[in-house]
Amino acid sequence: MSLNPDRLPSSLVLVGAGKMGGSMLEGWLKVGMKPSGVTVIDPRPSDEMARFCIEKGAALNPSHVSAPEVLVLAIKPQMLDEAAPALNGYLGPRTLIISILAGKTIGDLKGRLPAASAIVRAMPNLPASIGRGATGAAVNAEVSEEQRLTADALLSSNGIVEWLPSESLIDAVTAVSGSGPAYVFHLVECLAEAGAAAGLPADLAERLARATVTGAGELLFQSDLPPATLRQNVTSPGGTTAAALEVLMRDPDGLKGLMREAVAAAKRRAEELAG
Structure with a gap:
């Protein structure tokens, strides 16, 4: 740097x-x-x-x-x-x-x-x-x-x-980037557990989940494209990724709704600690 x-x-x-x-x-x-x-x-x-x-x-x-x-x-x-x-x-x-x-x-x-x-x-x-x-x-x-x-x-x-x-925006920052790494780590945990449930050996599922998230993160770091564009680039119409995203993007029960709820909870707790 x-x-x-x-x-x-x-x-x-x-x-x-x-x-x-x-x-x-x-x-x-x-x-x-x-x-x-x-x-x-x-x-x-x-x-x-x-x-x-x-x-x-x-x-x-x-x-x-x-x-x-x-x-x-x-x-x-x-x-x-x-x-x-x-x-x-x-x-x-x-x-x-x-x-x-x-x-x-x-x-x-x-x-x-x-x-x-x-x-x-x-x-x-x-x-x-x-x-x-x-x-x-x-x-x-x-x-x-x-x-x-x-x-x-x-x-x-x-x-x-x-x-x-x-x-006044610090509490929102705390909820997004301050606590955010834990959300990503939990995503790896969940992806690995889902892989094991789909039939992969648990250790293999964890290695794949870890490599997938760190690789996607590095791609996001190096790319100037918006996250939505990167998502669309790996989503073929009618394909496997699209099938999974139909579940993850099912509002309000999908990932977006859960993430909004999680960030709001973290922000409330930050406000309580600051008060």
Whole structure:
């Protein structure tokens, strides 16, 4: 992924170096972030993360933390209240906060971090861990265009970034792309089980289902064609695919109805957690 390294911050503090935080850190370094400008704060870092910081030259849990250009919050959301006093001490008047805390609004962060000013709220998803993530992000009024571009450079190191016109859309993003990988994984489970029910050995059905979904996903990634066109391209009139799609596209009992219901349920739960 080609990004302008001039957009990357000269100093960054990452708070929380678990799976997602660690993946983001790897992405930043791959696109040109200088390790000497990175500080990692994690009270219980994994051995792998500790080795990574030593090997790359990033600071891990130093005794003193100067106010950085960017502070990235990647802790568990329920840890925010406990961590808030220390976090507030890391903030300078021009520090940009990038938060990936699910269910914690910009208002929540402002309320717990009195020194906070410019805030980006982002919702990445699991494929960010392999550089193929989809992130929705929103900003508050204090974020300058230069800061937004800095956030874009950081978030884009792990996949695509979609900038939202309003934070109110974050819950819908959570329901679609945030939770979406689980829907795809379940599709593979269901396809494999259906294959076994049709007579295939279970292990063979799973291998075929996995390869089919990952292959279709890669085709979708590489193609500029709309998903509907790709679907039509593999559907011969009166053929086997058409017979299956008659079932899957049977509204409201087909896949479309189920997916709308699933996304709506995820969105409601995101709203409950944010409230």
